[in-house]
Amino acid sequence: MVREILGLLLKDVKTEWRNKQAISSIALYLFSIILVLYYALVRIDRMIWSGVLWLVLIFLAINTITVSFSRDVKHRHWYFYTLTHPLSVYFSKAVYNLILLLVLDTLAILLLGLFFNIPVVDWPLFLITMFLCTSAISLILTFVSLISAKTGDQPVLMTILSTPLLFPVLMSGSRLCLVSLRLIQDSNYFKDVLSILAINMITFALTVFLFPILWRD
Amino acid sequence: MILLSKLSAVIWMLDVDFLRSTGKIYTVALVALVVWIAVLVYLLRLEKWVKSIEDQIKSK
Amino acid sequence: MVKLSWWKWIFILLMPYVILMGFLVPLGQGITELSPYVVYPLKTNKLDIVGYNTRFTEGQSIRAWLKQGDYHIEADNIIVRDERHASLIFTIPGFPDTSKNDGDLSLVMDTPDGPLVLPSAVNLAAVKYPDSLALISSQKWSTNKLAVRAESNFNFPFRNILGETIRNTYFHVPLWFAMILLFFISVLKSIRYLQKKQIEDDAKAESFVLIGVLFGILGTVTGSIWAKFTWGSFWSFDVKQNMAAISLLIYGGYFIIRNSLQDPDAKARVSGVYNVFAFVLLIPLIFIIPRRYDSLHPGNGGNPALGSQDLDNTMRIVFYPAVIAYMICGIWIAQLRYRIKLIYNNIY
Numbered sequence: 001m002v003r004e005i006l007g008l009l010l011k012d013v014k015t016e017w018r019n020k021q022a023i024s025s026i027a028l029y030l031f032s033i034i035l036v037l038y039y040a041l042v043r044i045d046r047m048i049w050s051g052v053l054w055l056v057l058i059f060l061a062i063n064t065i066t067v068s069f070s071r072d073v074k075h076r077h078w079y080f081y082t083l084t085h086p087l088s089v090y091f092s093k094a095v096y097n098l099i100l101l102l103v104l105d106t107l108a109i110l111l112l113g114l115f116f117n118i119p120v121v122d123w124p125l126f127l128i129t130m131f132l133c134t135s136a137i138s139l140i141l142t143f144v145s146l147i148s149a150k151t152g153d154q155p156v157l158m159t160i161l162s163t164p165l166l167f168p169v170l171m172s173g174s175r176l177c178l179v180s181l182r183l184i185q186d187s188n189y190f191k192d193v194l195s196i197l198a199i200n201m202i203t204f205a206l207t208v209f210l211f212p213i214l215w216r217d
Numbered sequence: 218m219i220l221l222s223k224l225s226a227v228i229w230m231l232d233v234d235f236l237r238s239t240g241k242i243y244t245v246a247l248v249a250l251v252v253w254i255a256v257l258v259y260l261l262r263l264e265k266w267v268k269s270i271e272d273q274i275k276s277k
Numbered sequence: 278m279v280k281l282s283w284w285k286w287i288f289i290l291l292m293p294y295v296i297l298m299g300f301l302v303p304l305g306q307g308i309t310e311l312s313p314y315v316v317y318p319l320k321t322n323k324l325d326i327v328g329y330n331t332r333f334t335e336g337q338s339i340r341a342w343l344k345q346g347d348y349h350i351e352a353d354n355i356i357v358r359d360e361r362h363a364s365l366i367f368t369i370p371g372f373p374d375t376s377k378n379d380g381d382l383s384l385v386m387d388t389p390d391g392p393l394v395l396p397s398a399v400n401l402a403a404v405k406y407p408d409s410l411a412l413i414s415s416q417k418w419s420t421n422k423l424a425v426r427a428e429s430n431f432n433f434p435f436r437n438i439l440g441e442t443i444r445n446t447y448f449h450v451p452l453w454f455a456m457i458l459l460f461f462i463s464v465l466k467s468i469r470y471l472q473k474k475q476i477e478d479d480a481k482a483e484s485f486v487l488i489g490v491l492f493g494i495l496g497t498v499t500g501s502i503w504a505k506f507t508w509g510s511f512w513s514f515d516v517k518q519n520m521a522a523i524s525l526l527i528y529g530g531y532f533i534i535r536n537s538l539q540d541p542d543a544k545a546r547v548s549g550v551y552n553v554f555a556f557v558l559l560i561p562l563i564f565i566i567p568r569r570y571d572s573l574h575p576g577n578g579g580n581p582a583l584g585s586q587d588l589d590n591t592m593r594i595v596f597y598p599a600v601i602a603y604m605i606c607g608i609w610i611a612q613l614r615y616r617i618k619l620i621y622n623n624i625y
Contacts, residue, residue: 143554147534147547160533164526168562198561206557210550213471246300253292260609264281267616274623 004084008092013099022067026104029063030056034111044116050177053112054170057133060104061166065097065141066158069149086215090142090207098138105134119181125189126180132196133173139203140165147214172196288605295599299447302595305428306331306388307435308395316343316369316382316399321353324365324384324399329435332390333357339389340424341365343382343399348418370417372401391428395437433592438507445503447595451603452496453521457563459489459607460528464556467549477619479545482552484615486531488607493525517574520562527555 016022033056037044044052109130112118120126141162148157172192179189281289310327333339334357341352354366365384384398433443463485470478500518501511512518534551538544 147551157533157537161530164523164530165558167523168558168566171566195561195566202557202561206554210553214547214550242300246297249296249300250293253296257289257292260613261281263613267613267620270620271616274620 004088005092005095008084008088009095012092012096016096016100022064023100023103026060026064026067026100027107030060030104030108031111033059034108034115038115044112046119046181046183049112049116049119050174050181050183053109053177054174056108056112057105057137058166058170060108061101061134061137061141062159062162064100064104065138065145068097068100069093069145086212087208089215090146090211093146094139094142097142098135101134101138102131105130121182122180125176128193129173129176129180129196132193132200133169136169136196136200136203137166139200139207140169143203143207143211146211168199169196172199284605285609288602288609291598291602292606295447295595295602298595299444299599302591303430303432304330304441304443305430305432305435306390306393307437307440308384308393308398309437309440311384311395311398314399315402316367317402318369318372318404320368322367322369324367326363326365326384328361328363328393329440330432331388331393332360333363333388334360339363339386341384341386342423343367343369344385344423345380345382345401347420349385349420349423350418369401385423385425387423387425389426390430392425431591442503442506443592445499446592447599449496449499449503450596451600452492452499454600455603455607456489456492456496458604459485459492459611460556460559462608462611463489464553467552470545471549474542476541476545476622477615479541479549480615480618480622481611482549483535484611484618486528486552488611488614490525490528492603492607493521493528497521497525515574516566517563520566524559524562527558531555 037052041052109118141158144161144165145158148161172195175184175186176189176192176196178184179186179192307329308326309329310325312325313322316322316324339355339357341355342349343352350367350369352365352367356364356366358364380401381397382399382401384393384395386393436443463482466478466482466485470476470482497518500521504513504515504518505511508515531548531551535544535548538547
């Protein structure tokens with residue numbers, strides 16, 4: 001099964017590398033958002049930098065995963081998926097989304113640093129937070145996108161379903177971000193890291209159980 | 218006189234100190250009971266109706 | 278009359294009990310106003326108190342103490358003006374523990390009706406005094422057991438900010454307990470459907486989720502009404518309030534999924550999977566995250582709400598039957614709904 005996951009993953013990465021369709025469109029969205037922010041805000045204070053970053057991250061996440069799944073033309077790719085175990089479909093998509101989101105997140109942070117500054121004080125905590133939150137977001141949103149692909153009414157469902165499910169990640173993640181900016185002094189921040197890790201593991205376990213049931217057509 | 222000046226500065230909570238003695242709490246309890254009895258009567262009527270329809274389906 | 282199951286009779290009998298007990302049992306004694314807030318050592322302090330449900334004039338044996346930790350000091354004199362107003366005269370020579378020289382003192386009173394406690398009543402101002410007084414002060418503070426008489430009547434505790442609204446505990450909190458139970462039952466039905474593929478289980482799951490969401494909305498509305506009168510505003514962005522709203526939104530997604538699918542089998546399967554997913558996410562949201570943050574809700578920022586701090590023994594007599602009554606009410610309504618649903622599916 002691991003070979004199937006790697007095979008599907010490589011297929012996705014190769015198609016992406018060849019025409020760079022998804023990543024370039026989302027990067028364009030990202031760039032235009034940062035530009036609008038620059039014109040509107042001119043200067044971002046330390047106080048709101050974390051909020052701006054999280055808004056951009058949520059926007060990126062929802063758009064990326066919507067685009068990356070709707071690109072699959074129904075007939076061609078569905079044939080591949082019927083040959084493989086449902087979980088390998090899910091995990092290849094989740095890892096692919098994770099890589100995509102990580103690249104776009106780094107791009108977002110760099111662009112924010114270009115136009116405004118990056119007031120991060122505690123880099124290790126910040127990087128760990130970003131990685132854990134991105135993986136949690138990718139796991140949850142891939143699951144939701146696969147549910148909504150079944151119903152056929154994809155974009156609406158994606159946005160509506162994903163927003164409440166992302167709240168726990170958002171709360172802990174934004175709190176950790178504020179701590180790494182030294183805006184709040186929270187000596188007990190490890191609890192937040194543990195809670196995001198727990199969300200990752202719970203989602204992982206749930207999808208291992210639930211996804212094959214969902215996928216049988 | 219001190220008494221009167223203190224009484225004039227009561228907040229809403231102290232307005233009815235011994236709620237029972239002013240009788241207002243009995244009104245609240247009675248209203249709650251009436252509302253609950255209305256809900257109960259509605260539930261019982263629903264039960265009756267559902268039972269009759271289910272019996273009709275079973276007898277067919 | 279209609280023939281009802283035995284558990285529906287429990288609801289019919291318990292609910293009037295909860296309503297009558299909840300409203301008619303009087304509140305215990307408490308202190309609503311105390312001035313001034315600061316007491317000074319080496320001075321005579323006169324504290325004016327306004328009581329609630331107190332009877333200061335009946336019986337002459339009223340005593341008062343100021344307490345910090347294990348130490349307490351008794352009032353020199355108590356002047357009673359009427360049933361609810363009194364003045365307490367304290368002379369405090371110094372601090373009980375000379376290493377700590379400030380802090381809050383609690384007020385404990387002994388009345389014929391029982392004890393009267395106001396935690397963190399006054400603040401003892403930090404004043405320097407010569408060391409020779411330290412010996413005198415440690416003699417006047419004593420650590421003997423306070424001689425208070427037991428509570429003589431059956432009443433609900435008086436808590437400072439809540440006052441009479443503590444009765445809302447019987448009508449607001451059981452809504453949430455019932456909601457959790459209804460969601461749990463719906464998850465069981467969903468799992469059963471996914472194993473056995475009988476459409477009745479899916480109808481049951483859907484009705485239980487619907488009634489659970491109804492109870493959740495009722496709980497949010499009653500909670501915000503309660504918050505308006507005790508915390509000052511309808512929505513205080515308290516952690517538990519936020520978490521409740523988020524869980525309702527997550528279950529709203531359940532209905533959106535059901536509406537967007539036509540095929541009943543696919544509808545049941547996908548919404549069943551989402552139901553399990555949402556419930557497993559809900560448990561940490563409602564139970565674990567609020568304990569981690571400080572919150573306005575009693576019982577959070579630390580212990581769960583069913584400890585002895587928040588739920589007196591007299592309240593438990595009415596609270597547990599209320600929880601049971603609400604749970605049965607929820608199950609009854611949900612059962613009626615899915616029976617009606619099955620009827621409509623049979624006919625059409």
